[in-house]
Amino acid sequence: MLEPTHGVTLASIYAARKRIAGQVARTPLIRSQMLSERFSAEVFLKLETCQPTGAFKLRGATNMIAALIEQHGHDALAKGVTTASTGNHGRAVAYAAARLGVPATICLSQLVPANKVAAIEALGATVRRVGRSQDEAFEEVARLVDEEGMTLIPPFDDPLIAAGQGSIGLELLEDQPALDRVLIGLSGGGLLGGIGAALKGIRPSIQVTGISLSQGAAMWESLQAGHPVEVEEVESLGDSLGGGIGLDNHCTFALVREVMDDHYQVSEAAIANAMVDILEHEKLLVEGAAAVGLAALVEHGLDIRGQKVALILSGNGVSLETFDQARRLAER
Structure with missing residues (x-):
């Protein structure tokens, strides 16, 4: 049997889970009474909001940094790690690096909300604000790697990152072995790709559904084109689903094409309504990207x-100001 071109296997996902055990939370999967009745189904919510950093990104970041230390020794990361992020990955890298004794510098675009910037700085990382897009922030990351010898921890496009996120899929099937479908927010593809690889590796019949923004969705446009393309970023309630996938994408584009069964885009109004519903009925404050399944x-x-059916509530990194915008939009 040929190895997958993307480098993510069920074995690598199990290895990631072992590596990150004790460093990240094994998050709850709860049944939603309201949604189950509303859709005449058994609807479960995977609460990645319960991670120490408030989002799933901690899994992949911890797995990659720990794996690099295992492979090359702690001294190999003495000059620090760096990344560009819409917020959650940057916070995850900062947290994981601090836990593992590695300095971190996080590059963020000007579109990243102030609450996410503050959360990263509170973890002891250095923050640099660069440009109006994640691609521009990555230009500074490239400079830090080339000129200052830092090590890149990419937000999504790496087998170690995707395998770390895939540990969610293992937990889903342990808690609900008979799942029929999982709805997952889709941007760079690390979350959906990793979870999908785990699910398909154990139960190929499970339907993996990707959800993207209605505008500025690079993975959506790339899948339509058949190759990675650039798109213009736009402000969104689902800001964590913004950003490009990289024209030189070497992992997640192929992975998503392999494991995803269907794909939908959602409007800002639909995201707003879902955020409000989840708070009102589940008493959970989630960011827009976490509400796209609903x-x-x-x-x-x-x-x-x-x-x-399981919905991945991927993170809680939303300010009260942003949630108030969602509430007003939902009232229209």
Whole structure:
């Protein structure tokens, strides 16, 4: 059997789970009474909001930094690690690096909300604000790697990152072995790709559904084109789903094409309504990217009657100001 071109295997996901054990949370999977009744299904919520950094990104970042230390020794990272991020990955790298005794510098675009910047700085990392897009922030990352000898911890496009996120899929099937479908926010593809690889590796019949923004969705446009393309970033309630996938993408584009069964885009209004619903009925404050699974169920009228379905609540990195914007939009 040929090895996958993307480098993510079920074995690498199990290895990642072993590596990150004790460093990240094994998050709860809870049944939503409200959503189960609403959709005549068994609807479960995977609470990655319970991670110490408030989002799933901690899994991949911890796995990669720990793996590099295992492979090359701690001294190999003495000059520090760096990345560009829309917020959650930067916070995850800062947290994981601090836990593992490695300095970190996080490059962020000007579009990243101030609350996420403050959260990263509070973890002891150095923050640099560069440009109006993640691609521009990555130009500074490239300079830090080339000129200052730092080590890149990419937000998504690496087998170690995707394998770390894939540990979520293992937990899903341990808690609910008979799942029929999982709805996952899709941007760079590390989350969906990793979870999808785990699910398909154990139960190939599970339906993996990707959810992207209605505008500025690089993975959506790239899949339509058949190769990675650039898109213009736009402000969104689902800002964590913004950013490009990289024209030289070497992992997640192929991985997503392999494991994803269907794909939907959701509007800002649908995201806003979903954020408000989740707070009102589940008492959970989530960011827009975490609410896109529910947004897709409603906006596209997806028929899940009689199925066991999981939604990935990927993070809670939302300011009260942003949530208030969502609430006002939902009232229209």
